[in-house]
Amino acid sequence: MQGICLLGATGSIGQSTLDVIAKHPDKFVLISASANESVEKMADICRRFKPQRVVMGSQKACDELALKCKDLVISIEWGEEALDSIASDSAVDQVMAAIMGFAGLKPTLAGIRAGKRILLANKESLVTAGKLFMDEVARHDVMLLPIDSEHNAIFQSLPQDKKGAHKQDVSKVILTASGGPFRTWGLKDMSQVTPEQACKHPNWSMGQKISIDSASLMNKGLELIEACWLFGITPDDVEVVVHPESIVHSMVSYLDGSVIAQMGNPDMKIPIAYGMSWPNRIETNVSSLDLVNIARLNFEVPDLERFPNLKLAADAWFMGGTAMAVLNAANEIAVDAFLNRQIGFLDIARVNEKVLSTANITAVNALDDVFEADGYSRRLAMNMISRGVFA
Numbered sequence: 001m002q003g004i005c006l007l008g009a010t011g012s013i014g015q016s017t018l019d020v021i022a023k024h025p026d027k028f029v030l031i032s033a034s035a036n037e038s039v040e041k042m043a044d045i046c047r048r049f050k051p052q053r054v055v056m057g058s059q060k061a062c063d064e065l066a067l068k069c070k071d072l073v074i075s076i077e078w079g080e081e082a083l084d085s086i087a088s089d090s091a092v093d094q095v096m097a098a099i100m101g102f103a104g105l106k107p108t109l110a111g112i113r114a115g116k117r118i119l120l121a122n123k124e125s126l127v128t129a130g131k132l133f134m135d136e137v138a139r140h141d142v143m144l145l146p147i148d149s150e151h152n153a154i155f156q157s158l159p160q161d162k163k164g165a166h167k168q169d170v171s172k173v174i175l176t177a178s179g180g181p182f183r184t185w186g187l188k189d190m191s192q193v194t195p196e197q198a199c200k201h202p203n204w205s206m207g208q209k210i211s212i213d214s215a216s217l218m219n220k221g222l223e224l225i226e227a228c229w230l231f232g233i234t235p236d237d238v239e240v241v242v243h244p245e246s247i248v249h250s251m252v253s254y255l256d257g258s259v260i261a262q263m264g265n266p267d268m269k270i271p272i273a274y275g276m277s278w279p280n281r282i283e284t285n286v287s288s289l290d291l292v293n294i295a296r297l298n299f300e301v302p303d304l305e306r307f308p309n310l311k312l313a314a315d316a317w318f319m320g321g322t323a324m325a326v327l328n329a330a331n332e333i334a335v336d337a338f339l340n341r342q343i344g345f346l347d348i349a350r351v352n353e354k355v356l357s358t359a360n361i362t363a364v365n366a367l368d369d370v371f372e373a374d375g376y377s378r379r380l381a382m383n384m385i386s387r388g389v390f391a
């Protein structure tokens with residue numbers, strides 16, 4: 001029986017993880033769960049799964065949840081220290097890192113330092129802390145399973161040792177991208193899109209922030225950096241290919257000309273179940289792939305002019321140091337401003353570009369450097385947005 005700590009339980013990945021746990025009660029038990037503010041959803045989770053410990057994002061959410069769950073025996077806490085504590089609890093074997101954004105970094109690191117298997121959905125934590133994150137994984141000899149569907153596909157398509165690419169055999173990694181809802185749109189129309197349109201992903205049902213990132217291709221940019229850290233490669237080793245059907249989740253190309261791909265219907269329960277059960281496989285409720293019905297798989301080159309975020313991410317990788325934390329923070333602020341209708345859709349990439357080119361990029365020697373860069377970049381982005389000086 002594997003004890004699960006589910007960080008970000010009320011989100012989209014959280015829900016899919018709960019579905020996998022519910023399907024395999026003989027294999028997994030929810031030990032603890034966290035959410036920011038969603039009291040109602042968390043109360044439902046508490047009733048269904050009866051975790052021992054729950055952590056909310058504020059005292060208010062904590063008190064409200066305690067009131068709703070007063071008939072249950074659950075320890076309900078709030079705040080950052082409590083989050084770290086559930087991720088490192090001795091009853092936990094696996095930590096599902098599914099908090100949205102940079103906020104997920106600290107508890108994910110707590111899980112790593114406690115030697116838990118890390119199921120990494122929260123790409124922003126690896127993108128921002130990069131080498132420090134991977135060093136901690138190595139130091140604590142932790143099994144890091146990528147949950148992002150593309151990285152999970154690459155992991156499944158890599159050679160046997162499954163810990164990383166054998167660079168002498170691999171010629172490149174082919175990272176697929178759906179292209180998002182505006183794949184075929186012109187710039188003029190893209191400048192007018194609403195948050196509702198941007199959140200409507202053609203193939204995946206996801207949280208708001210990653211949906212916007214998918215529409216702006218920043219998600220692919222973050223995933224490019226994520227792949228570099230995970231598999232010890234650089235953006236020069238990665239080819240991003242737009243694949244609108246989201247059936248081929250990514251591929252690994254080998255020196256002999258072989259290409260190994262992982263395919264499946266677009267449902268996050270597949271990579272989640274794989275991560276939780278690795279090195280075995282378990283059933284999910286996902287319908288099997290009907291290739292005859294799909295009939296055609298299309299592939300195209302990404303348009304960096306309409307989607308400059310992808311190039312910005314590669315630039316940030318080559319700049320190194322705090323550049324990736326700076327870009328990520330600017331993007332979190334810009335996406336928030338777009339969702340609040342303060343800026344237009346195309347302004348997201350403009351803010352990101354302006355912050356990345358203005359910010360002072362320094363080396364990352366300690367985690368504090370990452371937190372400092374994150375805070376600095378957020379202030380810079382907010383300032384630019386409030387003054388309208390990013391175009």
Ligand code: NAD
Pocket residue numbers: 007008009010011012013014034035036037038057097098099100101103121122123124147148149204205206207208209210268
């Ligand atoms: P979501 O918005 O649906 O859920 C986010 C969860 O994190 C919620 O439980 C929320 O309460 C919690 N949360 C948000 N802000 C928080 C904060 N400041 N402190 C503590 N908790 C906070 O997001 P999601 O779509 O489930 O994505 C979660 C992560 O997984 C993201 O990093 C995303 O990039 C990654 N991911 C998601 C998908 C997907 O299909 N949804 C696929 C690949 C990777």
Ligand code: MG
Pocket residue numbers: 148149150223
């Ligand atoms: Mg992905």
